[in-house]
Amino acid sequence: MASESVKVVVRCRPMNDRERALNCKAVVSLDSDRGQCFIEKPGAAEEPPKQFTFDGAYCTQHTTEQMYNEVAYPLVEGVTEGYNGTIFAYGQTGSGKSFTMQGVAELAAYRGVIPRAFEHIFETIQCAENTKFLVRTSYLEIYNEEIRDLLGNDTKQNMELKEHPEHGVYVRNLSMRTVHSVTECERLMEQGWRNRSVGCTLMNKDSSRSHSIFTIHMEICSTGQTLEILNPRFHSALTLCRP
Known part of the structure; x- marks a missing residue:
């Protein structure tokens, strides 16, 4: 049964103080409705982001x-x-x-x-x-x-x-x-x-x-x-x- 299966969810945290001080760029984005996570490759804007699908995806607002x-x-x-x-x-x-x-x-x-x-x-x-x-x-x-x-x-x-x-x-x-x-x-x-x-x-x-x-x-x-x-x-x- 679906209720008894293993489920995998991903949660994305906001940048911490150290990352903001280093002017880091966010490369992760989420589509919570579809349970999808997208990861961009830094410095390769022409390449499509890697896409992963989970049972649930929670962004910083959740x-x-x-x-x-x-x-x-x-x-x-x-x-x-x-x-x-x-x-x-x-x-x-x-x-x-x-x-x-x-x-x-x-x-x-x-x-x-x-x-x-x-x-x-x-x-x-x-x-x-x-x-x-x-x-x-x-x-x-x-x-x-x-x-x-x-x-x-x-x-x-x-x-x-x-x-x-x-x-x-x-x-x-x-x-x-x-x-x-x-x-x-x-x-x-x-x-x-x-x-x-x-x-x-x-x-x-x-x-x-x-x-x-x-x-x-x-x-x-x-x-x-x-x-x-x-x-x-x-x-x-x-x-x-x-x-």
Whole structure:
């Protein structure tokens, strides 16, 4: 089904202060209605721009809220119904991954995809009837082909990647923290964020040198019947990845 397929969207950020100071010229343009991205070759005005088509294209005028409602909302809604989902941000250093995924906490209009997903999940939990939820989080980093637990007691320890015949690939002894609110999720996100491997680049003084994966694990159990133990329990996970 189309609703279950992988979708790829592109978001174009405005020029930063460094690029404006260097008098850089914009070479990317978007047609949001058609989901198309056009890239011009600098100094070759006679050549037609390269054209790429995506499931969605968002230019500088589009807000994170609009992008979330159109792209992420259906996926997160599916997670609250028992399906797994992944939101993966990919791009070079300085392309705007952190702004899109985490945003600016102090400004509601600039809140990123991750905090909006937290709010979405707990709003759903608060409104649910005859249902119990157990929500846990994990946060890991892949750096130089090594896996580190960003919420563990020893964040420098190399974790082992294993495979279960029924549950698939997992990280052995990865910390799982139970959370009860958006605030607790954000606190753990911030704790793990401080433990990342970072390094200065020409594009970003605090550039991440790794891939970080924050996962929200949900167990959903209906309590509509007299004997709760007879009711089915659904497991789902929302994985938020940011290289």
